[in-house]
Amino acid sequence: MRTIDLRGRTLSTAELLAVVPRAAEALQTAASVAAEIVADVRRRGEDSLREQAERFDGVTGHEVRVPAAHIAEAVAGLDPRVRAALEQAIERVRSASAAQVPPARETRFGSGARILQRWQPVSRAGVYIPGGKAVYPSSVVMNVVPAQVAGVSRIALASPPQADQAGRVHPTILAVAGLLGIDEVYAMGGAGAIGALASGVASLGLDPVDVVSGPGNNFVAAAKRAVAGFVGTDSEAGATEILIVADESADPRLIAYDLVSQAEHDEQASAVLVTASAPLADAVTAELQRIQPLTRHAERVAAALAGEQSAVVLVDDAATAEAFSNAYAPEHLELHLADASEAAARYTSAGAIFVGGYAPVSLGDYLAGSNHVLPTGGQARYASGLGAHTFLRPQQVIEYDRDGLAEVADAIVALADAEALPAHGEAVTARFSNAAE
Known part of the structure; x- marks a missing residue:
């Protein structure tokens, strides 16, 4: 990982934004490509989706709309241990999501004048579940459960066709859809899937949705930007990011493991350490050099850590670390600090904040009860992660x-x-x- 040394410098917010590590060129490329794909799906529908499946997934002749029998088979074949873990995740996410649904509130200006503030669910949601370098049944939970809690009555799910599954959606993803009662599933991936959910595809019986949600790579994130205005979207949850703020009390081994855990997602994943302790930075670097070659996705991790989006950032003090983190606005923020619980209040811009040595991002990915679909690319400065609120619209009813x-x-x-x-x-x-x- 490269080092960005900010010691001895006093930087404004604008200057901090200029030095945060981002893969700007990759994002720009994704934006133009995704816009073209979305437009092509809008024009040519299923033909475009099938061409994309052959080009990107190596699949031809597959059933784009998944038959109910495939879902039932997947549920029947689900590993009992995985099923138990998923059911636990479903229960926790359902409970946490319920807390995000505001009650209706009435304001009165006299006996004959009132405003009712209510929260209405959208009628139809489309959720996207990635399926390229990894399989994400947990993302099915994170997308579908909040929509159900919000009261969405019709939910369509899209995930890429798998070449090693004869063009079917990965069976574990299908199984979770079945557990959650989702029977409208499409084998389509990437930016094309986002475009199809937004515009609809008549030949598949796919009606346009009102809101599109779900994580993915930079192309998926860019596709959401391309369909914004046609439909609502959650935040652009693109290539994953982890930023760890640590002091001399932190365990460099745990920090290294947490950086690697996110770097294994994708070569474009961002892994950033911010610290005022040069000895800690050196110790983390040494641990990374030890751990990285041993992990299953060693090449992918190495590429992510060596990319321009990853870095060790050296700062003078805790205040500068806070300012840097708030400017960066990471998807995932871990605080490995002696006063982590107290310090968390000062870190205002992050998709999710993981406090202390026993709250790794992996916990949030699966079983914390929080949602792991979070804003990337600095959007946490103004956007929130996915939740029941993503599928709700505040609506005022005026009665005088x-x-x-x-x-x-x-x-x-x-x-x-x-x-x-x-x-x-x-x-x-x-x-x-x-x-x-």
């Missing part, structure tokens, strides 16, 4: 009677006149005059 309107009628007319929109005022005064007047 004659007395309630009369109380504010003169004020409405005054404001309407001030804005040179007299008909606005007349629409109110007409309710208090006879039609002949």
Whole structure:
């Protein structure tokens, strides 16, 4: 990993944003390619999806809409140990997601004037589950359960066809869909799947969705940007990121394992360590050199750690570490600090914050109860992770009677006149005059 030495420098927020490690060129390339793919799916539908399956997945002649029998077979063949773990994850995510659904609230301005604030679920959601370098049944849980908790009545799931499964969606993904009662599943992947969910594909019986959610690589994230405006999307959960802030009290071995755990996702994964302790940085680097060759995906990890998106960042003090992290706004933030619980309040921009040595990102990936579909690319400065709220729309219902309107009628007319929109005022005064007047 390269080193970014910020010691002895006082940087503004803009300057910090300029030095954070990002794979900018990869993101730009993904944006243009994804936009073309989405547009092609909108124009040519199933033909485009089949060409993409052959090009990207090495699959031809497969059933794009998954038959119910395939889902049933997958459920029947699910490893009991994996099923038990998934059922535990489902229970925890369902409980945590329920806390994200706000109750309806009423505001009254008198007996005849009220506003009801309610949260309405979208009618239809499309969830995307990656299936390239790894298999993500946990992502099925993280996407489907919050949508169900929100009250979404129709959910479509898309995941890439697998060449080693005769073009079927991976059986473990199908099995989790079956456990959750999802019977509308499509074997399609990447940016094309996002485009298909957004625009619909008539020949497959795929109706357009209202919201698209789910993680993926940079192309999937870019595709969400391309369909925004046609449908709602969650945050752009692209190539994974982990940023660890650590002090001299931290265990360099655990830090190295956590960096590797995220680097194994993808060559474009970001792994960043921020510390004011040069000895700790050296110890972590040594542990990485020991661990990386031994891990199953050693080449992938090596590429991610050597990429421009990964680095060891040396800072002068805790305040600079906080400022750097908040500017970076990582998907996953781990705090390996002596005062981690207290310090967590000062770290305001992160998709999810993992506090202390016993809260690795892996916990959040599977069984913390939190959601692992989180904003990447700095979007955690203004966007949140996936939750029940992703599938809900706040909606105001305004109900006034004659007395309630009369109380504010003169004020409405005054404001309407001030804005040179007299008909606005007349629409109110007409309710208090006879039609002949």
